Amino acid sequence: MSNTKQALLDVAESLFAERGFYGVSIANVADELGLTKQALLHHYGTKGQLYGAVLERISRDFSNAIKRVADNDQDPSARLADFLIELFQRSLDNPTRDLLLMRELLDNHERAKQADAWYLRDFLKSLVGLLTECPKWSDASSAQAFAAVYQLVGAVAYFSVSAPTLTGIGGKLGYRQVSDAFMPQIKQTVSAVVASGPPSS
Amino acid sequence: MSNTKQALLDVAESLFAERGFYGVSIANVADELGLTKQALLHHYGTKGQLYGAVLERISRDFSNAIKRVADNDQDPSARLADFLIELFQRSLDNPTRDLLLMRELLDNHERAKQADAWYLRDFLKSLVGLLTECPKWSDASSAQAFAAVYQLVGAVAYFSVSAPTLTGIGGKLGYRQVSDAFMPQIKQTVSAVVASGPPSS
């Protein structure tokens, strides 16, 4: 991949995350690099293809990260925690991607519905698998395990995209404090969920 | 408020939730009612004002719901659960609003940052207040309480906006099962959080 092509992808990822698909014109992206939009169209045939390339790269990075975590072999509950902490760390390191993926969840039901293409699919499958390996969860239905796991993933994703707003409300210091408190809190919740098993109906 | 004005607001809310501010033109909204966009501009001077009116109505409804729950006087942990269940119910009843508010969280940091205008502000304040009234949380920092509460709110909001995607993946039946499992799970997590207090550092 050429240098410009890569640079266009970077800019596009950042702008799409910030303002969404409709909020960004291809001219906006090209301008950022001092190019014309036709230069962009030379590398990526249409706006849709550019957006697709952005998603594809994210998806690729995501699967790699999953594999990395999946390869360690502790007990299920520890790996469960590791998975979620990996997710959380990635969110803190690269919050723009969470923005973009959240937008994708809102906008593109059609694409998201194709389970194969959905970036979270393998991740959730791994998590549910790990949870049902835990003693208290061995008899839980997959729907129960999924609900438990999705609750945790959702908490992290929502917190991540809230960063700008929370910073605005609490100031940088306030946000920092909450952010510091969030990670241990999630860990503790994971432990509690693992330890207590599915809710008794 | 005139009949048409109300109808325009309804359509706008639904479309903005579905496609976002930039994804909807005022002509789209007006067309839905067989009107011209100038009819819309007659009632709401600009597109931005229309969007503002949509948010304002949601915010109003939201505060009313908060007051309703705040008026019952059980013990803190039960009211905490009530608050979150109210939130969850509202989400299930009216998922489009969650979409719209999530978009607002992503798009409009400036508006969201004005704490006064942020729809969740009072809600979160109530929740944090209730949590710190619980015995185990009396010594927790406000950042800790906020992190704990935000985790729960985020879980619910994220689940709500995931509905279309989850339905697409698991089918209507699968989504129904997960959705049924989600509410008890959240309740249990609330209990666990309240009971265990902030994580020991």
Next chain:
DNA sequence: CACATGCCTTACCATATGGTAAGTAGTAAA
């Protein structure tokens, strides 16, 4: 040298968009 190929530009275009201006039909008060 001729010629192709990759990267980019200027020109151009059809369409959509938010918004203004001006006017029309109906209704109600003076």
Next chain:
DNA sequence: TTTACTACTTACCATATGGTAAGGCATGTG
């Protein structure tokens, strides 16, 4: 009957947008 107001409409416009067409320029390659 005039006046005024509400709820619209048709006409129009400047701007932005995604995309096409065609060409320039550099770097190889035969």
